[in-house]
Amino acid sequence: MEQTELQVEIPSVLKQTSCQNIKDFDCVDYGNGNNPNPSENAISDKESYGESIAAFKVTNLERQEVVLISLPASPSGLHIGQTKLVLHSEKCENTDQNDTKNPYPQLAKQKKFHSQPILVRENGDRKVVHSEAIRDHRFDPFKTWSGRLERQISNLRGKPTQEPDIEAGPSEREEIEEAPGVDRYFDALEGPELDALRATEVSVLPEDEKWPFLLRFPVNAFGICLGVSSQAILWKTLNTSPAMSFLHISPMPNLILWWAALALILFVSFVYLLKIVFYFEAVKREYHHPVRVNFFFAPWIACMFMALAVPPSIAVNLRPFIWYILMTPIFILELKIYGQWMSGGQRRLSKVANPSNHLSIVGNFVGALLGANMGLKEGPLFFFAVGLAHYIVLFVTLYQRLPTNAALPKELHPVFFLFVAAPSVACMAWAKIQGDFDYAARIPYFIALFLYMSLAVRVNFFTGIRFSLAWWAYTFPMTGASIATIKYTMAVTNVVTRSLSVCLSAISTFTVSTLLVYTIVHAFVLQDLFPNDISIAITRKKPKFSKMLSHFRSSSADSKDFDSSISKNSEI
């Protein structure tokens, strides 16, 4: 297989037409000379970084020669004069190259622009292409060390995938490497979970294409662990509490749910760990998102739920060192987030307060409950005190609905159920610390009950909202309220409290089952359980021509028209 490399400045495309066997301008041939298969990643890329290349292939019957012309066509305004021709031939399929310095002319190039975007693709060949030759570099800026890690790993595995370091413009690289300020998140996103892109904004990554799975895996996925493990606690309490013995619940549901929750936690943690390793920049952006940052508490809370829900047949007394291990990350995260609230600046509470902040508070109370269960005294009190103080602040702030607060949704949304979480767990923690369900525990319990009721009677307002994975996180407050009611029933046993416990437990179980059905449907039937995670792909600065963007988006123009008009406008 000969490989020749020729780099020539092409003054005009006409020079190419003299080559033999030129197919259509946009077609790419894969090696069977008879088969003009126009294909591979002929997807027009609206906003992409770095240079763009128009792949242009010439195939030969005997030898495959690939002639590549790289033309800048992205709106990032690169010079038209930079055209490079690389000629090489090899047996492989589609290879592009735009860096003349590259001694290894094999491999893949990223953003490919065809001069006329034609969305024709051949699935079979495309798969071959992807697995062997082409690496999609559009997502490089989100990868750890901008993709260098992945290249290292590929090198280690022996694949000759040495590729040029794509020299994106310095401003563009900087744009990805620094996460946007919190103002940008509020400006660019809307919705109660800040996950919908406003019409005036553009995404850094292509919106109409499915991103790599890891990029689409949000930290909200830990919400599923929260939901399932809290159910395990509920069934354990139903089984073990003497006031509910009239139901004769067996220990089986607790056991099954506990193992299911364990499997889920391990799976989700593993996948997210992969995301941290391979897409660290995306994780950084999630951390800077004002709503998502609270979900970073979720893994530790889920682990604590697991420790609380451990079936008696597996372990009865847990060692205290588990508590210290689980509370350390929560403590560190808290220092960071509450400190940001106190010291003002960009992330002061009056600006970023939103119901998901309850997740950062609940961790304290769950830790206090677990520690008290284990018999510790001072540690649980410490976290209870800290949680209580900051809960009061958050509660007042959210109740005030400050006009400076941009993040609170105007309409009702399942996120409001998080209001119920903190008081219900706090009352259980206090009851455990004190030893009995005294008045200081009953007060938060009644508050939790009141908040639950005021949301439950408005349940008809919850319809018509787009399902998202974060909904799982909102089920654990309901379950928490049920468990608190059972504990209350243990202190005050009569018909009313018993029926209330049964009722609330039934509601929470029903909700979780419905959510399970929804999730399965979305995962396997509709296949959109993990949509593109737009909220991490916002631009660092407000895009120019944002009004024009909103016009184009709303008028439901073709993506191609959109692209061409953007290109035109950027060259003005």
Add this chain to the structure above:
Amino acid sequence: MAQNQRRFNVTNHQIPIPTLHQSTTNTTGTDTGTSTRASKTASSSDLSILTRFHAGYFRISLALCSQALLWKTLAEPTTDARALSSIVRTIPSFAFILLWSIALLTLLLLCLLYLVRCFLRFRSVRAELAHHVGMNYLFAPWISFLMLLQATPFLQPDNRLYRILWCAFSVPIVVLDVKIYGQWFTQGKRFLSMVANPTSQITVIGNLVGAHVAAQMGWKESAVCMFSLGITHYLVLFVTLYQRFLGSDSLPAMLRPVFFLFIAAPSTASLAWDSISSSFDTGCKMLFFLSLFLFASLVSRPALFKRSMRRFSVAWWAYSFPLTILALAATEYAQDVKGVIPNVLMLVLSVLSVVVTLALMVFTALKTNDILPHDDPFVCYNIARGTST
């Protein structure tokens, strides 16, 4: 008085300040031309000390008096200081008396200076009362007196003179309470949401220290009264401060050390409730833990204090008092909960507070020029307000 405002220098505090020339030459505020730092230095006279002096200097007395109290508490026979007791026992008792006397002298000197300033620069004092930082430091002398009273080796709590002195020092606190807390929710320009800043916690600390001393005297009702005043307003203030309506603009960067007051307020509340309920119960522990957490939170954010640490100023003295109060609370905690960790906490915090106070005294001795700087934003802001009214 537009002429006053015309020449403003924006220093690195980013607050427009009038040139000092105006204040030293003519209180009616005629503009006397360009002024540079050199000319300011040249034209400062004794009187200018009074102008540059302000209630913030009582931080020094707060720090010294609380140190005296800490030393007294550690040396008490009823205190089981464990690791520290070996050190504390070796120090002769006259050293405590010396420390107490130094604290008393400093306090008296500062009070004297402030009285003179009241007579000679009444406008400045009025402006200070109106300033959202200055008005809180009016509590500071009374707090210092109360702590000194508590630390005195000469009087016992059940002594009649002791009680008279307590009344003498607490009445001004209550009067100031009525004025300032009343302003919070009634007066248009000085609503809490407009004036809240970390130094507002000094008002709360004043009430709590009064309650603490009263409970030790045996006057439980007055103690509970002042405690409830303090704790209610602390709740409101805590929420407001955390919400940070104004962001960090309400406090100049040089005054960032006052963030340590976040630590002082819950510790003082913990001490006060401890004396009222005669045991370090759950409420006290929770308040103590809260202040420990806030301490950890502030200590892990050194970037917050970077700008204020560039140059020595009297604001640095704001570090000492909260640390000392935290050490006192840790001492009480260690009395109640026996164990390794509480004792380690007590040891570490006490040592830290002593070291910090000593360092501050050394700095003050070495950099006397800076202790009365020429462009202290607080005082110049006062002057601007004072001469413009």
